[in-house]
Every structure is written in structure tokens, then in C-alpha cells.
Amino acid sequence: MEEIKTDVLVIGGGLSGLTAAALLAKKGLKVTVVEQHFQPGGSCGAFRRAGRTFDQGTAMLFGFGSKGFNSHHFVMNALEEPIGVIKHPNLYRLNYAGKGILFNADMEEFFSQLAELFPDDINAIRAFYRYIGKLYFKVILKNMLCSAPSEISRSQGLKMLLRHPVGNLRIMGFFSKSAGDLMRRFVASPEVIGFFNKLTSTYCYTLLDETPAIMAITMFMDNHYGGSYYPLGGSHQLPGKLEKSLEVHGGDILYATRAVEMLFTDGIPSGILADTPTGKLRIVADSIIYSGTLWNFYNALVPQRYLAQGKIDWVRNLAMTYPSVVLYCIVEAKVFPAGTLPIEMMADNPHALDEKELTMYAFSLADPSLCQAGEQVVMLIGPSLQAWPDPRDPLYGGPQYVAQKQKEIERLLAVMEAHFPGFIQAVRHVELSTPTTIERYTMKNKGYVAGPKQKMGQDLLRRQHAASEWPSLFFCGESTVMGTGSPAVTISGISAANLVLRRLSMPEYYWKPVVNDVVMAVDRMAPPVRYDAKGRAIPSLNMVDDPVEVHLHDAASACQWCEIAACSAACPARFDIRGIMRRLECGNVFGAVKCLGSSGSGPATFACAACQAPCEAACMRRLFDPAGVSIREILMTLHSR
Numbered sequence: 001m002e003e004i005k006t007d008v009l010v011i012g013g014g015l016s017g018l019t020a021a022a023l024l025a026k027k028g029l030k031v032t033v034v035e036q037h038f039q040p041g042g043s044c045g046a047f048r049r050a051g052r053t054f055d056q057g058t059a060m061l062f063g064f065g066s067k068g069f070n071s072h073h074f075v076m077n078a079l080e081e082p083i084g085v086i087k088h089p090n091l092y093r094l095n096y097a098g099k100g101i102l103f104n105a106d107m108e109e110f111f112s113q114l115a116e117l118f119p120d121d122i123n124a125i126r127a128f129y130r131y132i133g134k135l136y137f138k139v140i141l142k143n144m145l146c147s148a149p150s151e152i153s154r155s156q157g158l159k160m161l162l163r164h165p166v167g168n169l170r171i172m173g174f175f176s177k178s179a180g181d182l183m184r185r186f187v188a189s190p191e192v193i194g195f196f197n198k199l200t201s202t203y204c205y206t207l208l209d210e211t212p213a214i215m216a217i218t219m220f221m222d223n224h225y226g227g228s229y230y231p232l233g234g235s236h237q238l239p240g241k242l243e244k245s246l247e248v249h250g251g252d253i254l255y256a257t258r259a260v261e262m263l264f265t266d267g268i269p270s271g272i273l274a275d276t277p278t279g280k281l282r283i284v285a286d287s288i289i290y291s292g293t294l295w296n297f298y299n300a301l302v303p304q305r306y307l308a309q310g311k312i313d314w315v316r317n318l319a320m321t322y323p324s325v326v327l328y329c330i331v332e333a334k335v336f337p338a339g340t341l342p343i344e345m346m347a348d349n350p351h352a353l354d355e356k357e358l359t360m361y362a363f364s365l366a367d368p369s370l371c372q373a374g375e376q377v378v379m380l381i382g383p384s385l386q387a388w389p390d391p392r393d394p395l396y397g398g399p400q401y402v403a404q405k406q407k408e409i410e411r412l413l414a415v416m417e418a419h420f421p422g423f424i425q426a427v428r429h430v431e432l433s434t435p436t437t438i439e440r441y442t443m444k445n446k447g448y449v450a451g452p453k454q455k456m457g458q459d460l461l462r463r464q465h466a467a468s469e470w471p472s473l474f475f476c477g478e479s480t481v482m483g484t485g486s487p488a489v490t491i492s493g494i495s496a497a498n499l500v501l502r503r504l505s506m507p508e509y510y511w512k513p514v515v516n517d518v519v520m521a522v523d524r525m526a527p528p529v530r531y532d533a534k535g536r537a538i539p540s541l542n543m544v545d546d547p548v549e550v551h552l553h554d555a556a557s558a559c560q561w562c563e564i565a566a567c568s569a570a571c572p573a574r575f576d577i578r579g580i581m582r583r584l585e586c587g588n589v590f591g592a593v594k595c596l597g598s599s600g601s602g603p604a605t606f607a608c609a610a611c612q613a614p615c616e617a618a619c620m621r622r623l624f625d626p627a628g629v630s631i632r633e634i635l636m637t638l639h640s641r
Helices: 015-026 071-079 107-117 122-140 154-163 165-176 179-183 190-204 213-225 237-248 294-301 309-316 399-419 435-442 486-503 547-556 566-570 577-585 589-597 614-618 631-640
Strands: 002-011 031-034 046-049 052-055 083-087 092-096 099-103 229-231 252-254 258-265 268-276 279-290 324-332 343-347 359-361 375-383 427-433 473-475 519-522
Touching: 002 015, 002 268, 015 031, 015 071, 015 237, 015 279, 015 486, 031 279, 052 375, 071 237, 071 486, 071 519, 083 237, 092 190, 099 107, 107 122, 107 190, 122 213, 165 213, 179 190, 179 213, 190 213, 190 343, 237 252, 237 577, 237 589, 258 279, 258 294, 279 486, 294 309, 324 399, 324 435, 343 399, 375 399, 399 427, 427 435, 473 486, 547 577, 547 589, 547 631, 566 577, 566 614, 577 589, 577 631, 589 631, 614 631
Parallel strands: 002 031, 002 279, 031 252, 083 519, 092 343, 279 473
Antiparallel strands: 046 052, 083 229, 092 099, 258 268, 268 279, 324 375, 324 427, 343 359, 359 375
């Protein structure tokens, strides 16, 4: 059996795992990531259909601003990895009780909208925001942190306390209170409470009385102050840039590699046994970071003899968020009236959370290069309250499952029709990702995309910390202290990386003023779209400026990232063509060259010049574009680099 030895092993290539891996590689450690899928990002990935780019799931990316809760901004600067993002003028619109409420930096506009809904309570609402605003600006933002509160060193904690003793003591008091407790100090109206229930449920899948007060303060203020961003070219650019940094600094990521058993030496985790396309693989490491679900870790990965029954029971009894369904559509652009935002939240029922509570992401309104002229790509995500089969169930994929999917598609389209008349007729393509699909591709059990609820009783410090019961193992991801959302899981990745560094007595990552900012924020929506000679919309350039790299980016962006890579199967050298193209589109020429050289033939015997290019004949893009992808020319150009 083949064995790999590494300094740090990261299990899972989602945002949290990639963040930890890239940061540790930047410090000079040998890092190996294993990922069961064929591409990075977890739910922050993308796929293509007939040349259109769809975000898989995670796409509302807070945390890129220069102010507010900005963990993504911190990480990219720590890695010195440039990235371009589009700043949304409005965070989103909440369609509530027949009225659209805009969330942006203009608080007076926000209050004027709420005054129309709640004229008798607007002064109380203003008082509530004044109170949490003081805490947010004078305490939370004055103590900028890049680690979870559970992982702050004693010296950091003492400095924070001495810097703002009164404010910090007040903040600490909210760790045991809910957002409902805090709001009822100012507001008694059930109608207002119902409105804010919608705000917390759309973010955390929890109601006010479940949501920790400290989380709500940050959430409600960051709605207006921090802002929302979208990476140029698609959400996959974020994990792509993290992958690039990891590879540039000597790290490796092994795709289609699934951890199946944690290995122990003298009762301490020391590596994993993994399944790969070519057989079993043993990976041994001094430190291990796990970024998957707690359920999979404690019920499948670790042999039961190494676990305490109390911990197993605790994991099994965690209250989970709702399973999700995701609908993907290509629609005619004319169905959306002027002023439609890339993020529109539907809250048709002001009294309860139900299956009509959908969020629409139409990021082609922000970056038109995701689709063709005259159309938009749309993703709808919402809770699913019905039973779906397990991916291992014999009924999965059968007639009953197919019929259930079709019924769900019709239900979701009807919700959109109610908000955007003519939507059903405008649909050119539609497909559904069920909780079963989500579990299959991301290993999120039963499609619980947000993991355990961040609710009172299992909130913040009561959740899984980055440190584990073993000195060599650390956790990150949405099951940990920070919980749900891309900025939160990114913080968890930084926390895990810092604990590994602390264990090795190496300098940790900490917040400091930015000197050379590598995050380029484009303030205007809909940057100009470039087209090739055949009229194909080319995905937006993301910090790529070398002429040869621009050419490679543009040519590689024709790749469809097919699940079954017929091109690689037809290639005599078995090059990972899909992986090479994806890296080039993210500006990762180094990783693409490395990927090219890791095949059996290697650069020394590179023979594309004499090859008849069966890869191009097998290219699946040719099903809708006779030209396909210019694979041989791309590989030849890349080889010459």
C-alpha cells in the first residue's frame, strides 16, 4: 500500500479546510489536503451547463470588505493572493408581507421602509439599532479578531479586556442571552418580532429566541456595514485562489480521495486510510485538521474504541438546520424587471418558516459573463420539510425519486412565478439538487447544508472547538464555534491553522492593519463582458494580466468541468485535463503546470505535438459547440511555460 508522509493533513477541501491548508503552507509547512470530489470548494463551488456557469450553493460572500466582519479580506491579504470582487450596492432585498425591504449602508432609508410596515414601533426599532450599533462599532470592531473566541490565547484575551473593559464585559453578558431577550428590551410588538425572526432564519435557520444575542448584533449591523461581494468570474474563484496559494507554497491537494478511517498510534490520531481511484492510500501526518461534519467523524471515520460514548451521544443529539433544496435555472432576462437585485429573499409567510421561504441568487445580474446575452442564470435555495432517500438507498434514482423531484421543481417554479410573473414560461433550462444530491456531492448528512443549528444551548462556545480531545487533531467548518456562513467557516479555518502553529511554537496569524491590499473591489455592477471570435461570453478576468495567462484563461474557460471527464479518459497520457482547465481559469498557472507534470508520462516525454488529440474528439462541449475546447493548444502552451 502506498504511504504519504506530511506535516499537516487536512481532510476536506471546502472553504474552511482550504483556508487552514493555504495559511499553513504559507508558513512553510508541508500540507496535504484530501478531497472526495474532483474540485475544491465544497458547497462554494460551481458547475456548467451548455456554457453557463452556476454557483453550487455558497455564493453570498460577506467578509471581503475593508470594514466589518471581513475574514475573507484578511485571509487573501495574509496569503498575498490577489482577488477581484464585485461589491453589491445593496446587500439584498427581503420581500416581506408584499413589500420589498432593501438592505444597504443607508440606515435612514432602511428605517423609512420599516416605518411603513411598523409605524407605531419605528422609534423602538431605532433605539434597538442605536444600542447594538454602539456595541458593534465601539467594542466588536475595535477588537478585530481572525480566530474564534474559543481559540484566543490568554494574552490576546487580556489585551482585549484591558483595551475596552466595560464594553467587553457587557458583550460577555450577551453570550448567555438570546437575540429575542435583547430585542424585547426595546420592542414588544409581535409583528416586529416576526419580521426579525425572518432575518435570523434566512441567515442562521434559527428564530430570534434561538439565536445568540452576540451573533444577532454582528449580523444585523453587518447587513448594512460590511456589505456583500461576488468574485469576478464566479464563486469558484475563491476556493480556486486558495488552492493556488496552497500549491504555490508547496502544498498538495488529492482529489477523488476519500478518508475512510482515522489511524491511531498510541491512542493519538496519526493519519488516515483513504480510498482513491487506484486503490487504498495511507497518509501519515504530525497534525491533522478535519473540516467535515461531526456526524461523519464520530460515526464513521474514527473507530469506536477510541471514542467516549458521551461524545458520540452529544453529536447524535445535536439539533440540525433544515435540509435544503436548490433549483438551478437559465431564464430569459426579460422576466426580471429593472431594479431586480442579484439576491432576493422571499418571505411570503410572516408567521412561520415554511418551504416558500426561498432565496434567489441571480449573480449574472452582477457578472453577465456567467451566461449568454438575453438570459440570466438563477439559483434558488430553501428548506425542504419532506423526506428524501439516502444516497445509498436502492430507491435513490428510481421512478419514485424522479417523480418527487419533478413535483418539487414545479412547486419552486410556482413560488418564483408568484414573485416574477412569466417566470415559468421564461425558463430555458431547469434542474434540481435535492438533500440527497447535496449529501452525495458534499457529504453533508441529509442535506443539512448549514450543519448544526447555531441556537441557544448549542451555540458558540458550546459547539465543537478547534481543539479536539487529542493533541494532534483539530476541527474547522460549520460544526465548530463560528458556525454557518462563508465568513464564519473561514474564521474556523484560521483558528485551526493557528492552533497547529501554536502547537509547533510558530508565529500565528493575527489581525493587523493592511499595508498592501490585494483585494480589488469593483464598485460597479455588471462589468463589461468580453466575447471571443465566435460570440462566446468569456468569464470575467480575475486578477490575470500576463498576455499568455490571459490567453490560457480565455481558452480554458470553455471547459465544462464535466463530471465524467471523457477528455481525460481519451487522453493517452491520462492528463487531468479538467483540473488543468479549472486552475487556468483561476489564474493558477503554477498549479496547472504541476498538474500537467504529475501524470504518468510527465513533461519530459510530453507528446501532444504528435498526438491526434483524441481528447478534443471526446470533448463534451462539442455537444453544443462544434469547436469544443482547444485542449492540445492549451497543453502545448502550458508545457512551454
